[in-house]
Amino acid sequence: MNSMLNKRFIQLVVGIVFLGLLIWICFYVRNHLQEFRAIRVISVIDLVILFLLTPVYFYSQAIILKLILKSFGIKLKFNEWFGLTMMTMMGNFIIPFSGLGFRALYLKRVYSFDLRHFISTLSAIWIVNFLVFTFAGLFALIFIWRQSHSFDLKTALFLGIVFLFALIFWFTPLGKFKPKNKFLKRFSLILKSWQKIKRDRKLVIGLIYWSIVELFLFVMTFYFAFRTFGFNISFIDAFLPASLTNFSYFVRLLPASFGLYEGAIIYASKLLGFTAVQALTVTALTRLITFIWIFSLGLTFSYLLTKKPSKKSAD
Numbered sequence: 001m002n003s004m005l006n007k008r009f010i011q012l013v014v015g016i017v018f019l020g021l022l023i024w025i026c027f028y029v030r031n032h033l034q035e036f037r038a039i040r041v042i043s044v045i046d047l048v049i050l051f052l053l054t055p056v057y058f059y060s061q062a063i064i065l066k067l068i069l070k071s072f073g074i075k076l077k078f079n080e081w082f083g084l085t086m087m088t089m090m091g092n093f094i095i096p097f098s099g100l101g102f103r104a105l106y107l108k109r110v111y112s113f114d115l116r117h118f119i120s121t122l123s124a125i126w127i128v129n130f131l132v133f134t135f136a137g138l139f140a141l142i143f144i145w146r147q148s149h150s151f152d153l154k155t156a157l158f159l160g161i162v163f164l165f166a167l168i169f170w171f172t173p174l175g176k177f178k179p180k181n182k183f184l185k186r187f188s189l190i191l192k193s194w195q196k197i198k199r200d201r202k203l204v205i206g207l208i209y210w211s212i213v214e215l216f217l218f219v220m221t222f223y224f225a226f227r228t229f230g231f232n233i234s235f236i237d238a239f240l241p242a243s244l245t246n247f248s249y250f251v252r253l254l255p256a257s258f259g260l261y262e263g264a265i266i267y268a269s270k271l272l273g274f275t276a277v278q279a280l281t282v283t284a285l286t287r288l289i290t291f292i293w294i295f296s297l298g299l300t301f302s303y304l305l306t307k308k309p310s311k312k313s314a315d
Contacts, residue, residue, distance in 0.1 A: 086300075106305065222241045
C-alpha cells in the first residue's frame with residue numbers, strides 16, 4: 001500500500017514538473033516570438049546531412065550493445081542489436097527507463113540473460129561513455145579558453161569530478177568485495193560480472209573505440225544543427241553541447257530527459273556566445289529529427305522483436 005502511494009506521489013511530482021517546464025517554455029517562446037520568427041533555415045544541405053546523420057549516430061550506439069553482449073556469448077542479429085537500441089530509445093522517450101526495462105526483459109526471455117549481467121553491461125557502457133564524453137567536454141573548455149580567454153570553472157569542475165570518479169570506479173578492484181548481507185551478495189555478483197568485462201581487453205578497446213565514434217557523430221549532429229540556421233560554430237565548439245547534453249540521457253527524471261536536455265544545450269550555447277532563443281531553436285530541430293527517426297524505427301522493430309520466440313518455447 002505504501003509503495004503504491006509512493007509511486008503515485010512520484011508520478012504526480014514528475015507530472016507537475018513536466019507540466020511546469022512545458023508551460024515555462026510556452027511562455028518563453030511567446031515572450032520572444034519575434035526573435036524566434038527572425039530565425040530561418042539557411043542551409044538545406046546541412047539540414048539534410050543532420051537528418052541522415054542521426055540514424056548513423058544511433059547505429060554507433062547499437063554496435064556497442066552488440067559488442068558487449070557478444071562477450072557474454074550472445075550473438076544478436078541485426079534486427080535485435082539495432083532494434084533493441086531503437087526500442088530502448090523509444091521507450092525512454094515516453095517513460096523514463098522503460099526502454100531499458102524492455103531490453104532487460106527481452107534478453108532474459110529470449111537468451112536467459114541474467115539481470116546482474118545486464119546491469120554490469122550498462123555499467124561498462126556508462127563508465128566508458130562518461131570517460132570519453134567528459135574528456136571531450138574538458139577539451140572543448142580548454143579550446144574556448146584559448147580562443148576567448150574566458151574559462152567556465154563550474155563546468156570544468158563538474159566534468160573533472162565525473163571523469164575522476166569514472167576513472168576510479170574503472171580501476172578499483174571491486175570484484176574482491178565479499179559481503180554477508182543477502183542484498184549485498186547480489187550486488188557483489190554484479191561487481192564480479194563487471195570485473196569480467198574489464199578483463200576482456202578486446203572488448204574494452206572496442207567499447208572505447210565505438211564510444212569515440214559515437215562522440216564524434218553526436219558532435220556532428222550539433223555542428224550541422226547550428227549551421228542549419230546559419231549560426232556560426234566551429235566543429236570543436238560543438239564538443240561542449242555534445243558533452244553536457246550527454247548527461248541528460250543518464251538522469252531520466254522526465255520523459256525524453258525533458259528540461260535537462262534543453263537546459264544543457266542552453267547552458268553550453270551561452271558559453272559559446274549564443275542566445276537562449278538560438279539554443280532552443282537548435283533543440284527543437286534536434287528533438288524533431290530524433291523523434292521522427294526513433295518512433296519510425298522503434299515501432300518497426302518493436303513489431304519484429306515482439307514476435308521473437310523465447311528460448312524456452314524455442315527449445
